[in-house]
Amino acid sequence: MTDLRLVPAGLLVWLACVLVVGVTSAAAAGVAAALAVVAAAAALRGAPPTAWLAVAAAALACGSCALQLHQRASGPLAPLAADRAAVTLEGVVRGEPACTGGAGCRPRVVVAADAVVGRGGRGEVAARVLATGPVEYLAHGARVRLVGRLAPADPGDDVAAVLRLVAPPAVVRPPAGVDAAVGRVRGALLAATDAMPPDLRGLVPGAAIGDTSRIPPDLDRAMRDVSLTHITAVSGSHFAVLATAVAALGSALALPRLARALLTAVATAGFVLLVHPQPSVVRAAVMGAVAVAGVVAGRPARSVPALGAAVTGLLVLDPWLARSYGFVLSVAATAAIALLAPVLAARLQVVLPRWLALAVAVPAAAQAACGPVIVLLEPAVSPYAVLANLLAAPALFPATVLGVAGALLAPWLPGVAAPLLDGGAAACWWIATVARVTADLPGARVPWPGGAGGASLLALATAAGLALALRRRRRPLARPVVALALALAVAVPVLRWAAQPRWVPDGWRVVQCDVGQGDTLVVRSGEGAAVVVDVGPPGRAADACLRRLGVRRIDLLVLTHFHADHVGGLPAVLAGREVAAALVSPLAEPAGQAREARAALVAAGATVSAAGEGAARGQAGEVAWRVLGPPPGAVEPNDASVVVLLAVDGVTVLALGDAEIAAQDALAARLAGDPRARSATVVKVAHHGSATQSRRLAGLLAPAVALVPVGRDNEYGHPAPATVDLYRDRGALVLATDTCGPVAIAADDGALEVTARCLGR
Template identity: 50%
Template sequence: MTSDLRLAPTALVVWVAAWCLTGTVEPGADDGGDTGRGAVLAVALLAAAVALGCLVAVRRSRRPAIGHLLLAGVCLVALCVSVHTQVAARAPLPELAGDGAVATLRGTVVSEPRPATFGAGTRWEVAVTQVWARGTGSAARGHVEVTAPGPPPRYGATVVVDVRLGPPGIGAGTVASAAATAVRTTTPPGAVLRATTILREELLEVTDGLSPQARGLVPGAAVGDTTRLPDDLDEAMRATGLTHVTAVSGSHFTIVVAALTVACVLLRVPRAARVVLLVLGAAGFVVLVRPEPSVLRAAWTCAVALLALALGRPAAGPPALAVASTVLLLVDPWMSRSFGFALSCAATAGIILLTGPVVRRLAPWCGRALAFAVAVPLAAQAACGPVLVLLDPALPATAVPANLLAAPALVPATVLGLVATLLAPWAPATAGVVAWFAGMATAWIAAVARFFAGLPGASLPWPGGVGGALLLAAATTAVLWVLLRRPPGRGWRRPPHELLAEAVRHVARGSRRLDRRPGRRVRGVLCVGLLVTGALLVGLVVPRLVPGGPGEAPDDWQVVACDVGQGDTLVVRSGARAGVVIDVGPPGDAAARCLGRLGVERIDLLVLSHFHTDHVGGLDAVLAGRSVRAAVVSPLDEPAAPAQRARRALADAGVPVVVGSPEQQGVAGTVAWRVLAPEASSASGAAGANDASVVLTLRTAGGIDVVTLGDLEQPGQERLVRLLEASGLPEEPVEVLKMAHHGSASQSAELARLLAPRVTLVPVGENDYGHPTQAALAMYTSVGSRLVRTDECGTSALAVREGGLVLTCARGG
């Protein structure tokens, strides 16, 4: 059966227009340049919509071209009005965020809290209604992601927050980010939100005594609460493409609606009443799990399907998805920049469009049931792959088999988790029993995730950025075209080894006949040429596109900032195949691969500046196959979970460990090192893990002086200034500085002037926190330092040649 794609062109045009308009139209523009460009863009997209509409109309012969023209035109006009109205309402938040201004915000909390990626505390979104800054107050509209210490406010509460504003992260879908210094709740949430909050809290209470995986996965599968998900399990689920288990989206709505439908059928509820009950159930589920972008997309798709059911018409997937995404983008155009929304729509579209064709190809080989089980995760992974590469430049090679094996446990985990949620406030003992059975289902999911994540090659490197996404999209399209272009027939029913043998025979026969068939000879030569060219492109070009590819550091490297994404790994050469390593990057093997390419087989000194995951997550991979002579770690074991894992890994590897403190010094191979901070008084829970970072000064055999600042915040940097001034250091400007905290806004201008580095290394990757900030970069540029960012330069190597520093970038430059 052919899918009805008549609404797809309009939905795609609206999405592209929303993306472009929300990126080009800014509030407070004095000239009409941005607005003019937006108008020109809208006209161009309108023309594209007409062309696409005519194409679809001609092919389908069901809708005249004028219908597509009118529909696309109305949607684009509505989108432009929505963007213009909301941009005016957002002012002056973007301008204040760009300046890093201190402000007070008033608004409503519109997301559940999540652990802060950097530092202690939580992060959550607030829908701002008023802002006070620079002595004036004004109305404003927009979502701001707030990172704050202490307990977070309740969902739906009205709060007043004192913050320092910053730019929004890539793909965040917010107007700004903010670091809070004080949070005050002025109005508690309403009765309905209080009730759903109680349900969520009681579910956490009744699951508190379960195993670690069940404590995290049962609330995650039921209501999307991942606050207690163990770090190692979270990493395993990301590596195997199982995050949809806890990211509430279409599959959860399908399960909820299906369960309600079965109950209505068993109770013989009339169709009209059945639709009402399904609508109420779906709406209640949205409030319970909170209206995140993916949840809203699934809810609107479900609403369109229910409307079709009420009208007695079959619910077609593509039109429902097109209508849902278009409506949501018209209401909130900035949702077009949300990675979560994009992944949700891509996964749904992939499942709707690709599952059927894949099932028809696989069914003759393995039966329809197994073919369907394989096709669903395969279709979702194929559609989501290009978007996922933008977030993490790697391919989850084990995602399809992991999803295939985990799928049977998702339904009982979700249904039993929801039953436990509804029972928890009224019958906690019964809810606890139900939750235990749900934990049995999630135990299988956790076991599958950990098994496949631990396999060699579970995550394969791939070029990052837009280029990598386009490359993967092209490769996926080519593979699908080859596999699906031919309708299922006798050939698909033959065993694979017979098909392979027949292909080899055809190639052999074709090569023998080349001399007798001139036309085929030409085509054969062209095919061979294309194959050779493709092989050369894959062998020569693609490795240079992959971050951290071969040939990225010269043989005489002295200092290397490894490109490990949003994390830190710095290597200082201490011998022929040895180095001093400061931090080991986020979870995964990025740091280990960097050390492998540098030829580092022995670590003379391993320094873990502090225990945030983006600095210690890659420890296991780094320790594997390498000897470590000694380690220096932060005096503050926070956050507790990654600190315990890191200390246990070092102990299991037999590494001598000492806690960093000022005046510690020594020689590691050919590198002299000395600890500058932290002081014992700053290594407290109140100061936070960032300001408990071990700060080092090192001197290489080539005479390069290096200072590493860990993730020191401004207070810690100011204490360091006092320490350095008291000890008379540095005697002259340092040559290389590793900037603190990926270039966050919390920097000390006094420290930048005191150190005045010739080169400032900024280890940073794609992130949602605006790192590095323009203020931080300008601070070091103003003292004459050359800035080297790993997100632009890739793995960055410094060497000494003819008495001067030479920089080599993996990505050129």
Template identity: 40%
Template sequence: MSRFGAASALRDDGATERGLSAYALHLVLPALVAWTTALILLGCPSWTGALVAALAAAGALSAAVLVPAGGIAGWRNVVIAVLGCAAAVAGTVAFRLHAVSAGPVAELVEKRASTVMEAVVTGDPREPAQRGGPFRRDSFVVPARIEAIGTGPGRVTLQAPVVMLASGGEWRTLLPSQRIAVQGRFGPADSGELLAAVVLVRGPPRVLDGPSWAQRTAGALRSGLREAADVLPPLQRGLLPGLVVGDVSRMDGQVRADFKEAGLSHLTAVSGANLAIMAGAAVAVGRTAGLPLAARAALAVFAMLAFALVARPSPSVLRALLMGTVAAVALGTGRSRDGVTALSATVLGLILFDPALARSYGFALSVCATGGILVLAPRWRDRLATRMPRWAAEAIAVPAAAQAAVTPVLVLMSGQLAPVAIPANLLAGPAVAPATLLGSVAALVAPLHMGLARLLIHPAGLAAGWIIEVAEHAAGTPLAVIPWPGGVAGLIALAVAVPVAILVLRRRWSRRIALAVAAGAIVAVTMAEPIVARWPPRDWLLVACDVGQGDALLVAAGPGRAVVVDAGPDPVLMDRCLRSMGIREVPLVILTHPHFDHVGGLEGIFRGRGVGAVVVTPHGGAERENVRLSGDLARRRVVEWAARPGASWRFGPSELTIIAPRAETPPEGRGEGAVVNNASVVVHVRWAAGTALLSGDIETEAQSELLRRGFPPADILKVPHHGSAGHDPGFFAATGARAALISVGADNDYGHPAPSTLARLNRLGVRVYRTDLSGALAVVARAGGLAVIPRGRSGRGG
């Protein structure tokens, strides 16, 4: 039941209606036309929508007057409905576009003006993707509605939807419906969004009015659930509120990444699955109590409404709530229930209510998944039921149908196929209902008796732990995610591949050949690749992790151990690299300097690993970042040492020595960023087979200082500052390196590595290896010397 949606939870007899009624088919077409109309017109001027609305309305009126009843082969009413819906949606889009593109806010946007305003928060503040981490200021995207601009006699009242970009921990605790006053600068919103502006907010918000009683109650229940979940291990503690009410504020980054690769992200999106569970439980309670159909339906609607309030309305929640209500009314009145009809009516209603949903990938995924379950799952279940028990056939058919239906949207979004999603959903599904129900009851009980709530949380945590295990193993499965062309090209390729696959699978002999080829490919990937690639290499000494635009290096420190030099920008990629190398213990971490692309992934090092101590630069040029770094290390109770030239450690085959910077010599540079770069800790590493110089982000000034003081040569050079153009001409030559490693992100905005840097290294005869081209890079001992083994781009993060 985890993905059937609210409608399926309300079926009293458990039967699935086969086939689609003519009425359902007649309603699907208007819904699709309405969706397409909004999708196109959102990117056009408001007058275009008005023109389309007038033309469509004229067409509908002409069809109603000129075409006799039963004309056009009985499709007269469908044509009228299609044109009428197109006219209604086009008119709505035109009105909304005009509303957000005219008035006082539009004038302020044109001037990029800054002013004081009053606004009502309309959604939960969320941290933007790829911007989190303990070493950046808390940044938030806050949906809001401006209701007043200015103060005193010049105060203007209005209603304009905006998005606020703000920083500071004070924003995290805001609840929808709270009224705030802020100072901000207006900027244009992205094309196609029904927003009047993007507001860059300065400073914290001043709360003018508290949230409504409903939002206050919802916030208290969500807070109670988080508090009750504190008794669970960290990973379960972060996931359970996401499963129950979509609260992913504490969800571990690696778990989030595993869910995405395993096709389980929908479990934390609070959609039809959650509403189906709540409605199904309400119906079961009503049936046990002997309530009549109408009372059971009312109880189901009440349960769904209460849950939607706590979870906060999102596109998928609105869709499932509306469709579930329609199905519940049908149940209560004893009328025939058609899921496709309910889904089509829901799409029509929501697009008319909020045309911006037409461009929401979340809304598209939700509708497609539900449609796939309603249309494809019954047929696939019946076919499978001839070869296996009916319950098993249904368990396989539901996730398979949902995944098949959302595949075109996934291709359009990210250009990939996820075949592992079907078995992952099949294995995780049985644990979703217990986690959701127990977590929901715990949220209701927590404000009254926290001890009882925590008793309920423990079994819910076990269910969440099982889902985490499924996600982790599914994400690590070979061919879990298959690269595929993205965008329109990917859709065209999919449209060609699917009919071919159907033709192949329809015949027994071709099906056997296809299955044999697929099995051979899986065997080749799972068995042959480790033999050929041998990753990680058994005798590795140094690894440059592929963490995008940043640095993360591992120095061998014995079996299952490594010294980490810098942590990259992303905890997920940092942890993935350590996992791929089998690292369970980190005796020492060296953070060369506190820029985000070197320390943002520190959380990934601590995930399930013991850390001995952390070495940092002795210079405090980046005061804010250093304070946050020190605070984070103190919170983790990890020893922090300031680097000193001459300090040396021996771990396994590696001897590490600090050679810069000097604490008594303040770093120099052109600009604050260069000063911090020149304060980087520089490490010389020695092995029996050779040496390496790990140079952080030092630029021209620090390189020249090293040249003046002298430093030991090295066989391998970690090129400073991702290969930027800022380098001393004599520095590379003085290292004596035969190979250079450049840790850099693909298609980065900084122009790294610089052509001048690559040219100089080539003239010196240094062989260059880059993580953006070759993935992770491993330095190994070979024939009395050192060699570099690239992993390849498929090993991102490893």
């Protein structure tokens, strides 16, 4: 029988921490005192130990929270943050720098601050501060000096303040000791996988040590759509894999039980250091420690009480974990696997072999528990999540074990590490393939109401479905019916995907690729050849589009400007293709990305020229091209976008890059005397359809089709409704890639034939 005695304590502690981390230290202390009184009274009245111990644990957690809130409020940091003061802060980097939100995001990293100088004084502090700015090259464990402006964190945040840097950080001391060794291992792994294809270059470190910095955006989106991101969010599954591998090694060496437990504990501790402590990592590690203690005591630990002890202990030490979505998802998944998966597996064994029933039950249980929480983060459900996890599961063990082994050996024995990492890469290739194929199936992501209402609705629907599925029935046809249902669940979406209209028609002339929040426009210039304008964000999305179009040679590659969402996909696009010539923005900003892009083009053998420095027009295969922008003296990357007019077989395309209003108005002045350019039949709308559009320019144009390359659910609000209306009012068919996918245009006797998913053809 399942031991649930520690579950009430875990739930009550979690609820108490959710509430008190957002209040003052005095209020938290008051709650702690009240709970302590209730626990004492319950114990004296003879209440069940499970009840009063749960209340006592909640009191302890609230007391811990009160002390930590008091520590945050003490010292100079809190008043300086409240005044939004300019300060100099010193501390140690804790974690890897991260950057989300696409091109233009601000990198950020957590710093354990211990000293601050501001308003003429210096004081000691002990708080976590979120630093944003040019921190992308800071190493975990480095001691740094940061100059910037403080701001208070939101109530309930796990950091005490936010520091926006106004100058590059200064490294006072590089990482030392364990931090230096871990940094060397992580760096060697990244170096050893750097030459791999984009998916594997990002996924091998992600699956091994949770480093997601190089996962292509389109692969990340696919993994999110089918709930495979846990593979790169190091959590319980990774520790389970590690424990299994260590146990197998201990058995092979004929080690006694105590030695095997100690070996598992050492491996767990080392892995925590390697991946850096994150909420889900710490939860999984503590739960593993409880299990090891049970083995040492001669009583094999069961997962439910181990989870209850882990949750209670962790929240007492760090109450802010209660508001971490990663922590909640990790606990929910583990609890579901422990409690719900065996029940589902037993029910499924009526119609499935035991091994398959268990394989289906584990992801189904985890998805059932995590679905309502995920809806709070993203209002959508993943119908293929269980299928994707079922297919990807066999690859998780080799991807993790071989990746970790390769990482540990890479700094010292790179020749031995290489084949291990290649084996891990093969497993990661399968994971990436599963993610992309299932995410590309119709209905892979179904919109769902957001917020608490949507989460509650999904929880109720899930509960109702489980209640129906777990009802006892005695029907002789159950086995064939369920087998048929499973077969249809796989076959129907695949058949629908195979039968849907192909988006590349014969005789295509123009294609707006769907590369997420980025831009890639392709104009056919001959058999297997094209003019390509921009190459999308990092990853292989642009390369995949070109491969589907059969483009093996690029007669002219236009890089409108050097933002990552326009040049990030360059390595994959250049690989295996001939590039005759490249036309780039005259403004080499951002400097690092401009330098890397130019170097890659030169290495590929392309003739590189900047707009305004060479010929203003020319012929690339069958495509005639003409440069119309940027205006002279542009000092901002978007306004320095190359604007190009492309003509082929009666189709004229005006590609506006990311030009802002100033550059668009300058172009409008130029087009006033250029009727041929004004008569472009296709316009690639500027800056992903943002709200910054020139009505003067739009008023001069009358395209049949307006293309808007934009990422689904982007945080910028692209395309702006006003922009869509602006071009729609000019008589254009406005097609955005977030809803239409890739758009292909062909021409037949002067008439355009448009193919897109949203048009049903």
